[in-house]
Amino acid sequence: NSPLAEASIVGVAQGMAIGGYRPVVEIQFADYSFPGYMQMRNEIPSLRWRSGGDWTCPMVVRMVCGGYIRGGPFHSQCVETLYAHTPGWLIAYPSNAIDAKGLIKTACRLEDPVIFFEHKGLYRQVFSKRPEPGADYLIPFGKARLVREGSDLTAVTWGSGVIRCERAAEELAQQDGVSMEVIDLRTLVPMDFEAILASVRKTGRALVAHEAILFGGLGGEIAARIAGEAFEWLDAPVRRVAAKDCFVPFAPSLEAAVLPSQADVTNAARELARY
Known part of the structure; x- marks a missing residue:
């Protein structure tokens, strides 16, 4: 210790x-x-x-x-x-x-x-939770995971954002007939820009969701790379969902107001699909 x-x-x-x-x-x-x-x-x-x-x-x-x-x-x-x-x-x-x-x-x-x-x-x-993969299981750095395949828009996320994007994709598929691809970056440095760009070039729309504050967040870097290297394939502006520019409060109602919610992610994805 x-x-x-x-x-x-x-x-x-x-x-x-x-x-x-x-x-x-x-x-x-x-x-x-x-x-x-x-x-x-x-x-x-x-x-x-x-x-x-x-x-x-x-x-x-x-x-x-x-x-x-x-x-x-x-x-x-x-x-x-x-x-x-x-x-x-x-x-x-x-x-x-x-x-x-x-x-x-x-x-x-x-x-x-x-x-x-x-x-x-x-x-x-x-x-x-996941099944035990075995003693020698290794994942290379810089390789994102395709969580869910889709054709209408791409959600790029990591950490706690993954489950919210998964749930948003399921709701959009059931209620709107929208097919949302979900990419879990897994490592931020190095970042799998190849996977991001390949997906965006396929779907034409990009949503970046993260829990950190929006201003100066990694979502801005990802959006810039998409705009710089996949602009011709975009059918809508890149959309970001993140925390507000505020410290996280103790009060549950205020914490919920600051951090990105499930509704924030789902609504952003729905609006982006309708753009």
């Missing part, structure tokens, strides 16, 4: 990684990763680059993140954008148990540092 000192947790892990170990450490809440941010921004991800490839830093930092649990502003944050904007980190963000196993086993075998996000709202959920 380590002390509740995030700078020490990641700092010691870096030293162990340089010394030949492959540490896997945990920061209990991503909201409290910031005391260790100097190491996580300046020291750990830059080591291979600074040493011209002579040194590596193979370590995994597990971070529990996300809301919908009435955790308030300090136990509900989604901080993937901050770390995705830091060169050198690989970032995994699974949406279910089988992907979590395959990705973390792969992470432990990589030579670069990995941030492994675990959404606490997905723990102990029936829809997150």
Whole structure:
């Protein structure tokens, strides 16, 4: 057990990684990763680059993140954008148990540092469960999962957004006759832009759904890449669904008003299909 000192947790892990170990450490809440941010921004991800490839830093930092649990502003944050904007980190963000196993086993075998996000709202959920895949099950980084095939629009998502997009796709299929393709990115760095672009070129419409705040979120990066590389195939503007520009409140009614709801995702998809 380590002390509740995030700078020490990641700092010691870096030293162990340089010394030949492959540490896997945990920061209990991503909201409290910031005391260790100097190491996580300046020291750990830059080591291979600074040493011209002579040194590596193979370590995994597990971070529990996300809301919908009435955790308030300090136990509900989604901080993937901050770390995705830091060169050198690989970032995994699974949406279910089988992907979590395959990705973390792969992470432990990589030579670069990995941030492994675990959404606490997905723990102990029936829809997150999957059959045990076996001891040697690995998932490569940078390969998205096709959750549901469709032809009318594409939903790109990760983490807690996957189940909401799945439910939206089912409702649209039953009530509107709309076929929505759902892509679970699984890793954010590297990101499977090939899968995103191939799907959008097929469907002509794109919805990006994530739990982090809309402004400056990864949805903007994805939308820009779609606009830049698949513009000729688009039949509608790229649509984003995300949290409002606000901290996550404690009160359940206010938390529900800030974080993207099932209705937000479903309505956005329906409006996009009708565009």
